[in-house]
Amino acid sequence: NAGVTQTPKFRILKIGQSMTLQCTQDMNHNYMYWYRQDPGMGLKLIYYSVGAGITDKGEVPNGYNVSRSTTEDFPLRLELAAPSQTSVYFCASSYDGYGYTFGSGTRLTVV
Amino acid sequence: AQSVTQLDSQVPVFEEAPVELRCNYSSSVSVYLFWYVQYPNQGLQLLLKYLSGSTLVKGINGFEAEFNKSQTSFHLRKPSVHISDTAEYFCAVRDLYNTDKLIFGTGTRLQVFP
Numbered sequence A: 001n002a003g004v005t006q007t008p009k010f011r012i013l014k015i016g017q018s019m020t021l022q023c024t025q026d027m028n029h030n031y032m033y034w035y036r037q038d039p040g041m042g043l044k045l046i047y048y049s050v051g052a053g054i055t056d057k058g059e060v061p062n063g064y065n066v067s068r069s070t071t072e073d074f075p076l077r078l079e080l081a082a083p084s085q086t087s088v089y090f091c092a093s094s095y096d097g098y099g100y101t102f103g104s105g106t107r108l109t110v111v
Numbered sequence B: 001a002q003s004v005t006q007l008d009s010q011v012p013v014f015e016e017a018p019v020e021l022r023c024n025y026s027s028s029v030s031v032y033l034f035w036y037v038q039y040p041n042q043g044l045q046l047l048l049k050y051l052s053g054s055t056l057v058k059g060i061n062g063f064e065a066e067f068n069k070s071q072t073s074f075h076l077r078k079p080s081v082h083i084s085d086t087a088e089y090f091c092a093v094r095d096l097y098n099t100d101k102l103i104f105g106t107g108t109r110l111q112v113f114p
Helices: none
Strands: A002-009 A008-015 A019-025 A033-040 A043-051 A056-057 A064-066 A076-078 A087-095 A106-110 B010-014 B019-021 B033-036 B044-050 B056-058 B063-068 B073-078 B087-095 B109-111
Touching: A002 A087, A019 A033, A033 B019, A043 A064, A043 B073, A056 A064, B010 B019, B019 B109, B033 B063, B033 B073, B044 B056, B044 B063, B044 B073
Parallel strands: A008 A106, B010 B109
Antiparallel strands: A002 A019, A019 A076, A033 A043, A033 A087, A043 A056, A064 A076, A087 A106, B019 B073, B033 B044, B033 B087, B056 B063, B063 B073, B087 B109
């Protein structure tokens, strides 16, 4: 049982480049979330989804996009990377919206 | 909007000493409350949760938390900490009737010294 898998684990981007952070879960969870974690700031919700085909903005959605074409996958897209997007990104899933299962994170640096 | 306050950004403590990590939330409406732990270079793991019932909740690794509705608090405690408890601890809240997402506090870094 893999749980929540995030790829890549590390990435360095140049300003203006684009990339997709992948997130896959094998627990058949309906709820999925993307958070970013900055030192001393805790976790901020970027986007979330309550099921395939349904997505909604969180606290800090600007500069990001998501899609949820299947129950398993919830990719996060950065279109024009900026230094402010340097962060650690966590994907999480949940069966009922209460207990979350987190991935191990993607550390992104934008230079 | 719901918010969570963790007053202590860092808590240093010696091994085998008791510890309390404080958490307060903003709303007086019915809420669900959680504590998560993050070990270095890992994702978050659920320590314990309060959904309803007894206000004293026991979690993994000997941690417990008490829900206090009048003080809108959900403090985490452990009577005797170990070196292995060194980690970042996050309190989170979810409204009973509003939204499908958790709101996290800024975290408390617990550093256990030998």
